[in-house]
Amino acid sequence: MKRIIINKNLVTSEIQRYVGPIDLSEESFGELLKISTIEKIKKHDLFLKPGEVNDYMGVVLKGMVQIYHYHGNKLVSDFFAGEGCGFFDIHSFLLGTPSEVFFEALEPTVIAKFNRKKFLEEGEKNPEIDLIYRRVLQYAITMSNDRLNSILHDSAEEKYVNLESRIPGLTSRISSINIASYIGVTQETLCRIKSKQEGFF
Numbered sequence: 755m756k757r758i759i760i761n762k763n764l765v766t767s768e769i770q771r772y773v774g775p776i777d778l779s780e781e782s783f784g785e786l787l788k789i790s791t792i793e794k795i796k797k798h799d800l801f802l803k804p805g806e807v808n809d810y811m812g813v814v815l816k817g818m819v820q821i822y823h824y825h826g827n828k829l830v831s832d833f834f835a836g837e838g839c840g841f842f843d844i845h846s847f848l849l850g851t852p853s854e855v856f857f858e859a860l861e862p863t864v865i866a867k868f869n870r871k872k873f874l875e876e877g878e879k880n881p882e883i884d885l886i887y888r889r890v891l892q893y894a895i896t897m898s899n900d901r902l903n904s905i906l907h908d909s910a911e912e913k914y915v916n917l918e919s920r921i922p923g924l925t926s927r928i929s930s931i932n933i934a935s936y937i938g939v940t941q942e943t944l945c946r947i948k949s950k951q952e953g954f955f
Contacts, residue, residue, distance in 0.1 A: 802857035817863025831936035913937035
């Protein structure tokens with residue numbers, strides 16, 4: 755992946771969108787940006803594969819990322835991250851164990867990456883950086899819990915609506931195959947759901 759230069763103010767803005775309103779000193783923001791790297795990823799590039807350790811937290815500055823795994827021969831979509839959204843494999847990130855998922859760029863994508871080790875080292879010295887780290891973990895746990903509850907309790911139509919409300923415009927940016935995989939239906943059923951949502955029925 756090729757490193758590019760991008761406006762650091764954009765990184766700051768997206769971090770705040772990711773973890774919510776924060777009140778950090780200019781010095782702390784500077785330290786946070788020092789531990790970030792910016793990377794540009796081509797469409798359909800896989801930048802994490804099973805067996806690799808996910809040792810960083812990513813924030814999408816531009817584009818779209820899909821996290822998925824295979825159950826047998828079936829692709830199962832786990833999560834989509836658009837602009838302003840953070841992503842990582844929580845088990846691999848926290849435990850340092852090999853990941854079981856793929857990260858794929860569904861569009862030409864730019865991400866900010868924050869190395870876990872550097873994050874923790876800065877957090878030990880700076881309570882404000884530690885706050886960011888804790889917010890990240892809270893976000894990840896909440897999203898994982900919401901996803902589990904959705905799988906257990908929501909109808910396919912509710913999953914579709916929730917996906918669109920979380921990232922407006924998402925369903926027009928990704929393939930029907932990926933959407934159907936995420937909400938657990940066939941493409942034919944998804945077509946009926948989309949038609950109903952669009953007011954055709």
